[in-house]
Structures are given as C-alpha cells and as structure tokens.
Amino acid sequence: MSSLRIGGIASGFDTDQIVYDLMRIERLKADKLYQNRQVMEWQKEQFREITNKVRSFRDTYFNLLRPETNLMSAFSLKRMQAISSNTEIVEVTAGADALIGETTFQVIQSATKAEAQAGGITGGSDEGKRLNLDDTMEVISEKLAAAIEGGAEEKGLKFNENNDFTFTLTINGESIVVNKKDSLRAVLSKINNSEAGVQAHYSTFSDTLTITAKETGAGSITTDDGGNFFSAFGFNLNENDGTGNYTIGEAGKDAKFKINGFEGTRASNTFTIEGLTYTINRHIDESDGSDPGVDSLVKITVSLDVDGIYETIEKFVNDYNTLIEEINAKLDEKLHRDFSPLTDEQKEEMKDKEIEKWEEKAQSGLLRRDPLLQNMLLEMRQALYESVGEGKHHLTEIGIMTSNDYRDKGKLVLLEGGRALKAAIAENPDKIVELFTCKPAIDYSPDLAAADRAQRYKEAGLAHRLSDILNDNIRTTRDNSGRKGILLERAGIEGDLSEINNFYDRKILEVNKSIDRVNEMLWRKEEQLYRQFTAMEKALQQLYAQGDWLMMQMSQWNS
Numbered sequence: 001m002s003s004l005r006i007g008g009i010a011s012g013f014d015t016d017q018i019v020y021d022l023m024r025i026e027r028l029k030a031d032k033l034y035q036n037r038q039v040m041e042w043q044k045e046q047f048r049e050i051t052n053k054v055r056s057f058r059d060t061y062f063n064l065l066r067p068e069t070n071l072m073s074a075f076s077l078k079r080m081q082a083i084s085s086n087t088e089i090v091e092v093t094a095g096a097d098a099l100i101g102e103t104t105f106q107v108i109q110s111a112t113k114a115e116a117q118a119g120g121i122t123g124g125s126d127e128g129k130r131l132n133l134d135d136t137m138e139v140i141s142e143k144l145a146a147a148i149e150g151g152a153e154e155k156g157l158k159f160n161e162n163n164d165f166t167f168t169l170t171i172n173g174e175s176i177v178v179n180k181k182d183s184l185r186a187v188l189s190k191i192n193n194s195e196a197g198v199q200a201h202y203s204t205f206s207d208t209l210t211i212t213a214k215e216t217g218a219g220s221i222t223t224d225d226g227g228n229f230f231s232a233f234g235f236n237l238n239e240n241d242g243t244g245n246y247t248i249g250e251a252g253k254d255a256k257f258k259i260n261g262f263e264g265t266r267a268s269n270t271f272t273i274e275g276l277t278y279t280i281n282r283h284i285d286e287s288d289g290s291d292p293g294v295d296s297l298v299k300i301t302v303s304l305d306v307d308g309i310y311e312t313i314e315k316f317v318n319d320y321n322t323l324i325e326e327i328n329a330k331l332d333e334k335l336h337r338d339f340s341p342l343t344d345e346q347k348e349e350m351k352d353k354e355i356e357k358w359e360e361k362a363q364s365g366l367l368r369r370d371p372l373l374q375n376m377l378l379e380m381r382q383a384l385y386e387s388v389g390e391g392k393h394h395l396t397e398i399g400i401m402t403s404n405d406y407r408d409k410g411k412l413v414l415l416e417g418g419r420a421l422k423a424a425i426a427e428n429p430d431k432i433v434e435l436f437t438c439k440p441a442i443d444y445s446p447d448l449a450a451a452d453r454a455q456r457y458k459e460a461g462l463a464h465r466l467s468d469i470l471n472d473n474i475r476t477t478r479d480n481s482g483r484k485g486i487l488l489e490r491a492g493i494e495g496d497l498s499e500i501n502n503f504y505d506r507k508i509l510e511v512n513k514s515i516d517r518v519n520e521m522l523w524r525k526e527e528q529l530y531r532q533f534t535a536m537e538k539a540l541q542q543l544y545a546q547g548d549w550l551m552m553q554m555s556q557w558n559s
Contacts, residue, residue, distance in 0.1 A: 026521075033518060037508055040504050042363050044491045044502075047367070048491050050327055051493050053326060053327075055474050073437060074437055077312070078096040079309050083303075086298045088282060089107055089298050090281060091279045093277045094275060095275040097274065098302050102300065103300040104260055105300055106296050107257050107282065109254075110253075110282065111253060112283075113217075116212075116250070117209070118234040120208075120234075121207050133185040134185060137178060144156050156228070157227050157229065165180035167227030169227055170223060171198060176191055178229070188201065209233050215252075216267060220247040220249070223247075235248045306425050317414060321412060324377055325411070330368075330370075331373055342358060376486070383466055384462055392434075398420075398425075398435065399421035400421060439459075446471075446472065447479050456468070489503060490504065492505065
C-alpha cells in the first residue's frame with residue numbers, strides 16, 4: 001500500500017518529476033531485462049520460421065503420404081506413363097514396376113454388385129397408402145398386410161411375443177435386431193451401418209425397397225428372412241441353400257478380361273496387375289448373349305515419363321537451394337549492436353516509420369553464425385556430396401553437382417541447363433532410383449549407437465540421408481533422453497508441447513522472474529523517495545510555522 005505523498009506544498013518542488021528523474025537510472029536495470037527478453041522472443045520467432053520451412057521441405061520430399069514427390073520411394077523417380085487407346089472402355093495408370101511396351105486389354109464382362117429390389121410394395125399409386133420413412137414397423141406391418149388382396153395378415157411382419165416385440169433379421173450372416181417401435185428410417189440405418197456389406201434404400205417416389213451390395217464381385221445377398229421381413233416387402237426368395245438362408249435378387253459378377261490373350265477375373269472394376277492399374281469404365285455383360293468383340297479391345301502403351309521425373313528432381317533442387325539460401329541469409333545477416341529493442345518511453349518519442357526502421361535493424365543478425373543451423377547445413381551438404389553404395393553412384397553421374405562458387409554455399413546446379421539430367425533419366429532410371437531411394441538395413445532411430453548410425457549412413461541413398469538429418473533437427477518424438485529434434489529443443493514449434501517447453505521459453509521465464517524482482521525493488525525505492533520528500537515537506541511546514549510565530553512575537557514586542 002502506497003504511503004501518503006505530499007508533493008511540494010511547502011517546498012514548491014515538483015516532487016513527482018524529481019522522483020521520476022531520480023528513478024530513471026534505477027529503471028535502466030529493468031529496461032535492460034525487458035530488452036533482453038524481447039531479443040529472445042525475436043530469436044525464438046526467427047528459429048520457428050526456419051523450422052517451419054525445414055518441416056515443409058521434409059514433408060514434401062520425404063513423406064510417405066506424398067508418393068508423387070517422396071524421394072525415398074521409386075514411385076516418384078521411376079514414373080511410368082500408360083496411355084489407353086480408348087479410355088471410355090478402360091483407363092490405365094502405371095506404377096514404377098510397369099514394363100515398358102505395348103499390351104492388349106479386352107473387356108469380356110464388367111464387375112457388378114449384387115442387388116435386390118421390390119417394387120410397388122403397397123400396390124397402386126395412392127400416395128396415402130405408401131410407406132413413410134418415419135412409420136414404425138408396427139404401422140408398416142399393417143400397411144403391408146392391407147396391401148395384399150384380401151388383407152392377408154400372414155404377409156405382414158412377424159414379431160416375437162416378448163416384452164420387446166422384436167425379431168432378428170440376418171443378412172449375409174450379420175444379425176440385425178428390429179423392434180416393433182423402430183421407424184423404417186431407423187431399420188434401414190441399422191442395416192446400412194451393420195457388417196452385412198449392403199446398402200438399403202426405400203424410395204417414397206417409386207415405392208421401391210432396394211438392397212445393394214457395397215462391393216462389386218461374384219456373390220449373392222443372403223437372408224434368413226427373420227420376422228418375415230423380405231417376404232412381407234414382396235421380395236422373391238430363391239431356394240434355400242441348405243443352411244437355412246435364401247438368396248434375393250440378382251447375384252453380383254466378377255470382371256472378366258483378357259490381357260495379351262490371357263483371361264483373368266477380378267472382383268472389382270479397378271485392379272492392379274504387374275504395375276498397371278486398370279479401371280473398366282464401360283458396362284459389358286456377357287450373359288446377355290452379345291459378343292464384346294473388337295469393340296472392347298484396347299491397346300495400352302507404357303513408357304517412361306522422363307519429363308515427369310525431371311520436373312520432380314528439378315523442383316527438389318530448386319526447393320533445396322531456396323531453403324539453404326534462406327537459412328544462410330540468417331546466418332550471414334549483419335548484427336547491429338547499437339540498435340537494442342526500444343522501450344515504451346523511447347517509442348513515445350518516435351514516429352511509426354522511425355520505429356519500424358529501428359526495429360528492422362534491431363532484429364537483424366540475431367541468428368548470425370548460429371552453430372545449430374550451421375551444423376545442419378553442413379550435414380545436408382555432406383550427405384549430398386558423398387557417393388552412395390560403396391562409391392557406385394554420385395549426383396554428378398546424373399547431371400547434378402554442387403556449385404563451385406563459394407558464394408552459393410552448397411547450392412546444387414543442373415549441368416547443361418538440365419539436359420544432362422534428362423539424358424541420365426532416359427538412359428538408366430534405375431540408377432537414379434538407387435541413388436536416392438537405396439534403403440539401409442538399419443531403420444532410423446535417434447537412439448542409434450554411433451556404429452549403427454555410421455552403417456546406416458553408408459548404406460542409405462541420398463533421400464534417406466537427408467530425411468535422417470531433418471528428423472534429427474525437427475522430429476516431434478523424443479529420444480531415450482527425452483529430447484525432441486534439435487531445433488524444437490531450441491525454440492519449439494506451434495501445435496507441439498515444445499511450443500511452451502524449449503530453451504528460449506525457459507530463459508524467458510528466468511528473465512520474467514528477474515523483472516518481477518527488479519520491479520519490486522524499484523517500487524520500494526520509489527516509495528522510499530516519496531517518504532523522504534514527504535518528511536522534508538513536513539519539516540519545512542513546521543519550520544515555516546515556527547518562523548511565522550517568531551515574527552508575530554517580535555511584532556508584538558516592538559509595538
């Protein structure tokens with residue numbers, strides 16, 4: 001609680017200004033702490049900006065979820081292209097294992113789904129008699145029975161005489177319990193969400209109930225017709241298969257086709273054979289007696305996608321160069337030691353433009369020659385420079401080399417403007433695949449012993465080497481010592497626990513404690529000064545009062 005402050009009543013001094021001026025020197029200690037904290041905040045922000053860029057680069061080129069650009073997979077580096085002579089019949093895509101050349105493909109029959117449909121369930125076109133999705137099974141049973149000539153109640157739904165009034169319906173071996181009070185909508189939802197593998201739908205417009213298999217392929221929809229469900233809805237039950245079940249509707253069919261004259265079948269219209277993924281688009285049914293003939297014969301041409309592979313590697317080179325350029329720019333940024341963060345008091349005396357220019361210099365060079373970033377760049381450069389596979393493969397063999405200009409600081413260069421790389425792709429794509437994707441026998445772990453780490457590095461392709469380096473620096477998982485990636489330990493990253501638990505935040509917390517202690521000291525010092533000035537004012541008031549009394553006494557004596 002502040003003491004009583006008397007400001008210059010007796011002395012005429014501007015006490016507040018005097019105390020403020022006396023405290024300015026004391027406040028320099030707090031200002032220095034605030035400035036140190038601001039510097040660390042800026043350093044943390046700049047570290048996080050770099051971390052985000054490194055993470056974006058890693059997630060683009062070393063991510064299993066991005067097969068098109070994942071350089072650890074042959075898919076992106078041995079990209080094949082397949083051309084179908086008739087995409088209306090079949091579309092084809094090629095994987096890395098596809099063989100270059102021509103293939104003939106003929107559709108004999110496309111795959112279909114098993115399906116059963118009951119139409120005109122309630123009979124007639126009177127919409128008032130039709131089923132409603134919100135009708136209960138009890139109401140629907142009555143409507144179905146009334147729809148049969150003569151009102152044959154045996155055609156309605158059958159419920160067990162128990163407290164729940166339920167029956168159990170089995171579809172494709174999956175049991176579904178139906179309650180008397182369930183709505184039609186609820187029953188259809190139970191069927192659709194079950195493991196029966198079918199989709200049930202009732203159309204109020206056409207008065208039809210349709211049950212369709214979710215997947216194509218040979219096979220029928222089977223049921224035990226529990227509760228008289230399918231019979232009541234008017235489905236035709238085929239002969240009992242000997243297991244107590246019936247089949248309803250039309251069976252599904254497998255796709256039938258010929259590849260280079262050899263016949264094959266698949267349950268789906270999309271399937272992969274020897275690196276080629278086929279998708280049959282035209283519906284063809286051999287059971288109708290028609291002969292697909294030459295109309296369904298398609299020629300597939302498979303070739304190496306040289307341009308696609310080149311574009312992937314070229315983009316990698318450009319993005320790698322951009323990344324190391326941006327990091328090196330921070331490492332080389334000039335440090336302006338005379339431009340400390342501005343205090344609030346200093347900002348009040350400056351214009352916005354002046355503040356902006358000042359802080360631009362104050363934030364410059366805060367990561368200059370940072371050893372963590374320097375070491376990461378050095379490891380990346382070394383990983384790309386050294387040969388792969390006991391010296392068998394090197395970047396220079398595919399038309400890529402490290403720049404000879406020291407000012408480029410390890411940037412990659414495409415020789416002959418990229419023509420050398422294109423030629424290498426066309427000549428031997430497998431060499432490029434091995435150079436980048438060669439997988440070591442030892443899996444990555446931050447806890448590998450030095451010997452295992454060295455062995456993994458020796459066997460790894462360029463992509464695995466770079467991936468390991470980036471993971472060492474930005475992984476969110478912890479090693480046996482409880483540490484995350486090197487850069488995350490330093491500054492953290494948003495969306496991870498390291499966001500609030502990192503080197504900079506711990507240092508900032510220490511500074512905040514120091515700031516609290518200094519502010520407490522400043523408050524006490526200021527209170528002491530005010531008490532001293534208040535005591536002086538009181539003393540002066542007493543002195544002036546005594547002087548006035550003496551003057552009055554002398555005046556009386558003289559009179």
